[in-house]
Amino acid sequence: MRIIVENTYEMLSLKIAKDIVVTVKNKPNSLICIAGGHTPQKVCEYLINSEKTGKVDFSQCFFVSLDEWVGLDINTVGSCVETLYTSFFNHISTPSKQIRFFNGKAKDLSLEIKEMKEFISSHKTIDLILLGIGMNGHVGFNEPNIDPEQDFIVVPLDPITKEVSAKYFDKTVDVKEGISLGMKIILESKNIMLMANGIHKADIMKESIEGTISNKIPASLLRKNTNLSVYLDILASSKLSKE
Ligand code: F6R
Secondary structure, eight states: OEEEEESSHHHHHHHHHHHHHHHHHHOTTOEEEEOOSSTTHHHHHHHHHHHHTTSOOOTTOEEEOOEEETTOOTTSTTSHHHHHHHHTGGGSOOOGGGEEOOOTTOSOHHHHHHHHHHHHHTTSSOSEEEEOOOTTSOBTTBOTTOOTTOSEEEEEOOHHHHHHHGGGOSSOOOOOEEEEEOHHHHHHOSEEEEEEOSGGGHHHHHHHHHSOOOTTSGGGGGGGSTTEEEEEETTTTTTSOOO
16 A cells, blocks of 8 residues: 655645556556546546646546446436536547446446446456545445445445535435445456545544454455555545654
8 A cells, every 4th residue: 555645635636647647648548437526626627637738648548437326317416427527528538438437317227237347347457446535434335334245336325425415416415325336346446546635534544544454444445455545635644643
């Protein structure tokens, strides 16, 4: 595990964007997964800028979604897919046929999972995954006490996830379940980046990095992959032991 600490959210986001650019330069047809939510938003901004200024070319990349709220699709502002199209995919050169997202509104979620499985398998594995962390330690919708052996999941949302969800939506949205890449697929990724910023994430980051590896704190399971890089701003890192 590598831990990278930067002073500000902006510096942290810039560092991650630069590291993603290196991955794409080394493998232009990389399969990349970027979490929705607020944390990676600035990274997306820097990545768009990197392509605009000729530092990277995303036209051969493939992107896959991490998760979605069951019942929501791109037409709901604040869904994962809407967030990422608005803040990223609409501004880069990747053709839409190279982007595969879960449709949370699909009648048959098992078919969504089957198609996602085929899409990922056709690339063997995810080259790079950028994750945020929930206040309960979830990654994607791998909620506390998740079965770490599952490759894809449809799960009831943890009460903390439901409570926090209100920050994404401009109207009341009653979310109950999530569809997500499971811990097994996440752990098979070649390069895992876990990103957190802000003092509100300091306690959960300490537990995830220094506590027992356990499915009670799903993010702690990421430590099983030696290619884990943890990116923190100074506030999110503030509770870590000082050695
Ligand atoms: C979103 C996702 C979630 C978030 C996490 C942090 O697609 O997978 O696991 O990454 O809840 O959310 P923010 O970044 O909004 O604090």
